Amino acid sequence: MSLDRRAFLGGTAAMTGAAMLPSFASAAETIKLGSILDTSGIFDAYGKPMDMAMRLAVDEVNASGGLLGKQVEVSGYDTQSDMALYSQYAQQLTRQDRVDVVHGGILSASREAIRQTMRKTKTLYFYNVLYEGGVCDRNIFINGVTPAQQVEALVPYAMKKAGKKVYVLAADYNYGQITARWIQKFVADNGGETVGLDFFPLDVSDFGSTIAKIQTAAPDLVIAPLVGGAHLSFFRQWAAAGMKDRIPLASTTLGVGNEQLVLTPEEGNGIMVAYNYSQQLDTPANAAFKASWLAAFGDNSNIHETAVSTYQGVKTWAKAVEMAGSLDRDSIIDALETGISIEGPGGKVTVDPKTHHAVLDVHLMEFEDQRMKVIETLPQRQPIDTQSVCDLAASPNDNTQYEIQI
Incomplete structure (x- = not known):
């Protein structure tokens, strides 16, 4: 998803005070989640709410007792919508901060700048944005619609x-x-x-x-x-x-x-x-999510699709850690590949073991008075485009973004 947007939504999202600065702690004391997002610059209309959603999910995990008896700590970096900083911060998160997982990237180019570093350092990576499909890599999990x-x-x-x-x-x-x-x-x-x-x-x-x-x-x-x-x-x-x-x-x-x-x-x-998401979805999960967001940030107007995908990505990772009972990357991947599901604000989110993409509810909607009115929900849509080129069960060492032929 390559986007070129300036401040047409400027002022709709408020950042938490530490969002642009890394934090450090002993790996023995905390579980470290790395984040790389454009929380300033021309893509901040996406990056700010994504950062807020990531931190909200982490806060909820910590409030419920954390993972494996530890609290989750965020090491977050703002790329300032500068593509060169994605590679720099990916190296810093994996080699200096030694994080356990990374959630980040907005553009497809930023994902590819991060992905190879994560693969080489064996750091689990989640990309939580809708995109063109075709990425096939056992080290990445993708939560946006294709x-x-x-x-x-x-x-x-x-x-x-x-x-x-x-x-x-x-x-x-x-x-x-x-x-x-x-x-x-x-x-x-x-x-x-x-x-x-x-x-x-x-x-x-x-x-x-x-x-x-x-x-x-x-x-x-x-x-x-x-x-x-x-x-x-x-x-x-x-x-x-x-x-x-x-x-x-x-x-x-x-x-x-x-x-x-x-x-x-x-x-x-x-x-x-x-x-996958509209604020108008009338479900208990969405009502709870919006209430938590409002309590944390005081304003729900900035919730959008990529923010919710990020929230759902963190919650999926957290469930896999609990299931694995370990921070070992391969154990967590094995847990994710069982096809685990969470109930998110956008509906049920299920990991497709074959592609590491999300099987998602898709909602047909129409704009009505600046809202997305839900007309019909189509449950558990498969990422059929990427399934046509990617089979990580058969080829676990694949490392390709395929150009899908249609």
Whole structure:
């Protein structure tokens, strides 16, 4: 997930005082969880709530007695949205701080900067962000949705509401290109036709000519895996052109970082999405999570998809440590590979032993007054894209990010 967003959500997330500084303690006294996130800079709309969610999960684990009779301590580093710092801090966490696990990374590039260091030092690594799929590495566990998990659900829902002629607008990089291919596949699988496909660099913010092209193509539906603050302009310009009520919109990215709070209701209402989380989910687990967040931070407005994925990732790791009865990396991996589950704010989270990705509930939703209204829940969606290329049970030494052919 490569994102280019500045302060469009600035001020919605408050940092705990020590979030940007590492803390040190004897390994004999505590269990050490390492974190590397962009808690400042252009990606902080994602990194700050992720850091808050990670610390909330750790606080809850500690309040319930910790793990293996020890408290969990966070060693957290802020990369300041500087990609070079990911490698530096990964080395520091593993070689100097000697942490027991690392949760971190937002962009796919940051994940890859961390992943090889974690593998070489045999430090267990959790990546908790939606991404393009295909990573196959026994040392990593991934808790965000992959394109097939959400696109396979979103496309038929949107087509049933709107029609079979689909126009696709996508960000011009790995995530957008791969997701566009999945959209085309599932459009065809559901008897539809892709009548237009355009890609846009992340800095493009003028979509006037594109909107004119879409008007000429006259699709029934536009699906937009657009990414970043510049691309957010499309949704505003679409509404300003009077198109929102004429041709419905769906997106695989809008709302992941609470972008719906930036759009007015008139600009956002009715846009269709599919994710693992919405604050509107009416479940005991989500109610408890929001109450804990409110008590800790005083404001629930900054909870979003990647924050919840991070919270669920820490809780999954903690359950595996308890099950393993040890901090030994291989013992914890063995526990995770039994297919353990937790009940998180977004629903049931189950580890897929074959890929180390999460099997997740996916919720079909529509924006309504800057909220994500849940229309339908599809339980336990498999990461079928990565399952098509990755089998760690058969090839435990694999270390590849596959480009999935569709």
